[in-house]
Amino acid sequence: MQKLNLLKESPSQTAGPYVHIGCVPNFSGIHGVYPEDLGAVMRREGAKGQPITIKGAVWDGTGTPLKDALVEVWQPDADGIFTSGDPRGAGDPNFSGWGRFAGDYDTGEWAFETVKPGPVPFPDGRMQAPNITFWVVARGINIGLQTRMYFPDEDNSADPVLGRMEHKNRVPTLIAQKESEGVYRFDIRLQGHKETVFFDV
């Protein structure tokens, strides 16, 4: 028989406690190597759509916030177009779509400024409710964890991803809380009865 000659993906290893040095060196106190940390600013003056703030933390199985987590987000612009690689067109030039944020060393809290994403079609053509992809790495996490944040003030009832979940009582783990107009909170729980839904896509 012939061989398929496919390679195997490089196995993941934990980002470790010092992920900040490589990914957000200015945050970690290493100045003068890069002018700024990548992903710190997602929207510039003139970005379309509603400016919003998202705050949160990542919690371990004992209910303690991770003080060394790094979260990355990837989302479309206000019109539902991704700013690079989207076959449907070019996205908002004043919006990056990608952000990277470290939890505070003492409290584990992170926060970022973005715009509310527009809806994007699922592969079968149905519309997904507006959402933001999150990717979480930290010491003790052996492979990055992917999840999604949905909005409490949008109609999520016909979303194809939420709709395919067997345990409907887990859907709320993917929906942010609204703190005030334009301010949302999204807590990511790694374990427990409110464990956030993580995806393998």
Place this chain on the structure above:
Amino acid sequence: MSDGNYFTRDRSWHPPAYTPSYKTSVVRSPNKALISFPPTLSEQTGPVFGHNILGELDNDLIHNFAQPGESAIGQRIIVHGRVLDENGRGVPGALVEFWQANAGGRYRHKKEGYLAPLDPNFGGCGRTITDAEGGYRFRTVKPGPYPWPNRQNDWRPAHIHFSIFGSGFGQRLITQMYFEGDPLIWQCPIVDTIPSREAIETLIAPLDMANTIPMDARAYKFDIVLRGRRSTMFENRPEGN
């Protein structure tokens, strides 16, 4: 878009979330099954980084934190290789970031407590973007092994952390590179989270004497493989799309 959907990630090749000999994973590992759905535009697309973000010394850890005219202390090495996908194709334009301890095994980090000294000329971070064939290279000093709080006497083998972006966010990967011949590799609980020896071997960079710069720096070769993508010719799409 020229790329199709991803090959399914082989989760049995990667470390599982729960690995009790790496103690921190115990309360940081999701218990419930991951939920799958077909890749969407959120996974198929991803951020693209232009060469305009790169500074001249970003791929030179020996000099990018050093005082003018000085350089980091340690064994001078070149790390080079290619970022490939599972089809064996080079991934061009991929942002590769790396970070490491200094030659004594000490990180420049507020929460680092190892008694080995900081090197005033070593910061420990660097980055580059792959060329048209997926190739990358950087210069650094060989990091030292270091002890870490886990069991009573655990030491990390010398390693360099890598973060890699592919052409889509579904390829996002963080991993570590180890060095040929390091006996600590086979005693490390973090390395040991990877289930098979065969998979671990793919993270061990061989000494590459052919690419050594004589009288200057030895070379280590480290290829990184990201998830493959199917050809798009026969993708299953709804009519009219």
